[in-house]
Amino acid sequence: MVRVRFAPSPTGFLHIGSARSALFNWLFARHEKGRFLLRIEDTDKVRSKSEFLDEILASLKWLGMDWDEEPVYQSKREELYKKAAEKLIKEGKAYKEGDAIRFRMPEKKIKVNDITRGEIKFDSEVLKDEVLIKSDGSPTYNFACVIDDADMKITHVIRGDDHISNTPKQIAIYEALGYAIPEFAHIPLILGPDGSRMSKRHGATSIMEYKKEGYLPDALVNFLALMGWSPGDDREILSKEELIKEFTLERINKTSAAFGIDKLNWLNGQYIKEKDPKALLELLLPVLRDKKIIGKDFDREKLLDLIELYKVRMKTLADFAEHVSVFYSDKIDFDEKGVKKHLKKKGAKKLLATWAKRLSGLSSFKKDILEENCRKLADELNVKPSGLIHPTRVAITGRTVGAGLFETMEVMGKDMVLTRLDYTIKNLAL
RNA sequence: GGCGCUAUCGUCUAGUCUGGCCUAGGACGUCAGCUUCUCAAGCUGAAGACACGGGUUCAAAUCCCGUUAGCGCUACCA
Numbered sequence: 384m385v386r387v388r389f390a391p392s393p394t395g396f397l398h399i400g401s402a403r404s405a406l407f408n409w410l411f412a413r414h415e416k417g418r419f420l421l422r423i424e425d426t427d428k429v430r431s432k433s434e435f436l437d438e439i440l441a442s443l444k445w446l447g448m449d450w451d452e453e454p455v456y457q458s459k460r461e462e463l464y465k466k467a468a469e470k471l472i473k474e475g476k477a478y479k480e481g482d483a484i485r486f487r488m489p490e491k492k493i494k495v496n497d498i499t500r501g502e503i504k505f506d507s508e509v510l511k512d513e514v515l516i517k518s519d520g521s522p523t524y525n526f527a528c529v530i531d532d533a534d535m536k537i538t539h540v541i542r543g544d545d546h547i548s549n550t551p552k553q554i555a556i557y558e559a560l561g562y563a564i565p566e567f568a569h570i571p572l573i574l575g576p577d578g579s580r581m582s583k584r585h586g587a588t589s590i591m592e593y594k595k596e597g598y599l600p601d602a603l604v605n606f607l608a609l610m611g612w613s614p615g616d617d618r619e620i621l622s623k624e625e626l627i628k629e630f631t632l633e634r635i636n637k638t639s640a641a642f643g644i645d646k647l648n649w650l651n652g653q654y655i656k657e658k659d660p661k662a663l664l665e666l667l668l669p670v671l672r673d674k675k676i677i678g679k680d681f682d683r684e685k686l687l688d689l690i691e692l693y694k695v696r697m698k699t700l701a702d703f704a705e706h707v708s709v710f711y712s713d714k715i716d717f718d719e720k721g722v723k724k725h726l727k728k729k730g731a732k733k734l735l736a737t738w739a740k741r742l743s744g745l746s747s748f749k750k751d752i753l754e755e756n757c758r759k760l761a762d763e764l765n766v767k768p769s770g771l772i773h774p775t776r777v778a779i780t781g782r783t784v785g786a787g788l789f790e791t792m793e794v795m796g797k798d799m800v801l802t803r804l805d806y807t808i809k810n811l812a813l
Numbered sequence: 814g815g816c817g818c819u820a821u822c823g824u825c826u827a828g829u830c831u832g833g834c835c836u837a838g839g840a841c842g843u844c845a846g847c848u849u850c851u852c853a854a855g856c857u858g859a860a861g862a863c864a865c866g867g868g869u870u871c872a873a874a875u876c877c878c879g880u881u882a883g884c885g886c887u888a889c890c891a
Contacts, residue, residue: 390891391891392890392891394890394891424891426890426891427890427891429890430890430891480889481889482889483889485889500818500819501830503817503818504817505816505817506816509815509816509817509887510816511887514888514889515889516889517889518889519889521889523888523889523890523891524890524891525891527891528891543885544818544819544884544885545884545885545886545891546885546886546891547817547818547885547886548816548817548818548885548886548887549886549891551817569818571818571819571884572884572885574883574884576824578824578883578884579883579884580884580885606825609825609826609840610825610826611825611826612826613825613826613827615827616827616839617827617838617839617840618839618840619825619826619839619840619841636826637818637819637820638819638820638821638826639818639819639883639884639885640824640825640826641824641825642824642825643823643824643825643841643842645824645825645841645842646824646825646840646841646842647841648841649840649841649842650841652853652854656854693853694854695853695854695855696852696853696854697853754850757850767850768850769850769851770850771850772850772851773850773851775850776850776851782851782852783851783852784851784852784853785851785852785853786851786852786853787849787850787851787852788850788851789850
C-alpha cells in the first residue's frame, strides 16, 4: 500500500510552497487509496514553536487535507535515532566525534532514480561524512528523515526540489542500515511573482493569510494543484474529487512555477460565483462582523439579496465588505468625480426632487416597479433613462459603479433611498 | 567556486519519453467588440512563446553536444 508523508518543521507558518508539497502527497495518497501521514520535524529545539505547529495543522485542515494515523514527532523519538547510530558505529559505518556521531560516507557513485526527473548521478567524492547525531543528542535532518521514513514504511518520498542534493546522502544511509529505499519524486519549487526565490517580500505567503484575505480553500487547492501539475487536458477548474481522480506523479512538471496572484483571483471569483448563497453567507458573516459592518442582529434576507447582487462582482470575500458597507452605514464616501459629473449639473436638483417625489408615492419598492417608473418619468421629463439612473446611483451609494440601480434600490429600501436622495438634493445637487 | 536541477506566449501550462498530425493548443492577464443604467459577469475576436549556437535526420519544440540564464544544495537548519 502506498504510504506518503508530509513532514513540516514547526519553525514557521505553512506557506504556499510547503502547502503545495503537502497537497501533492495528499492527492497521490488519495488517488492510490493509500495513507497520508504527518511527521513533525521538531529536532531543532531552538527554532521549533508550538504556535507554528498549531497554525500548520490548522492550515492543512482548512485546505481540506486530512491525515491518517497520529502525527509522528521526531522530538519524541531520540532513542530510536541513537540506537540506529550506535548500530552503525558497531558496524564501523559511523564514528564518534566528540559528543556527535558522524557517518562514514562510502566511496562510490550514488544513483537516484527520481520519478519526475529520471536518473541523477552523484559522485560520492563530493559527499562528506555527514553528522548523524549532534552534540546535544538530537539527530540531524538527513538521519532522522531516513530512520523515520523507514520506520513509517513510507513508499514514496514526494518533496521539494531543494532536497535533491540530500537524496544521495540519504540513500547512502538507507544502504548502510540495510533499509529498503523508497521511491523519490522531487517537485519543482514555487517562485515569487518575479521568478526569484519566494520570500516574505512578496506579500502574503502563509496559508492563513489567504484565508484572512477571503480566498476559498477549494480555489486555493485548485490553484496550487495547477502549479507544477496539470490534468493533461484543457480543464482549469477542478474539484478535489477530480484532482484526486486525475493526479499522477508522472504528470508533475520539472520546471519551477512563478506564483501569479491574477489567476488565483480569477479562480477564487469562479468558485465564489458557483457557491450556494446560503453557504456563502456563512463564510461572509465573520468577515462582516470583523469589519463591524453587522452586529449580533442582522437581516438575513437582506444579506442574501446582497450576496445575489455582488457574488459576480467579488474576487475575495473581503471584497464583499467593500461593496456592501454602504448598505449598512450612513457614512457615504462620495466619489468626487461622480458627484461632479452627475450631481453638480444644472437641473440635477430638480430632476432628483421630482424623482424622489414620485418614489415616495410608490406603494411597492420592487425593482420592476422602480424601473418602470424611472423610464416613464425620464420619458415625461424628456431625458434619457441613464440621465436619471446615474445621478441616483451616486446619490444613494456615492459611487458611479456597482450593481444594477433598481436591484440596489430595492435591497436598500424605500426609507434609506429617500433619505439619501433628500440629503443629495439639499447638499450636493445643483 | 564545486555539485546538481531546469529552460514553450508577461504568467500558469499542453505538446518532449514514443521526431512527422505543431504555419505550437488552452487558461489567466492585456486590448477590441457584443450586451448594457455604470461596474462586474458572460460571449466573440486580437496581439503574444519553442533561450541561443551547433549537430543527428528526408523531417527537431521534441534526440545529442555546447553556450547562456535562472534556481537549488554545498551547516552539529530543516
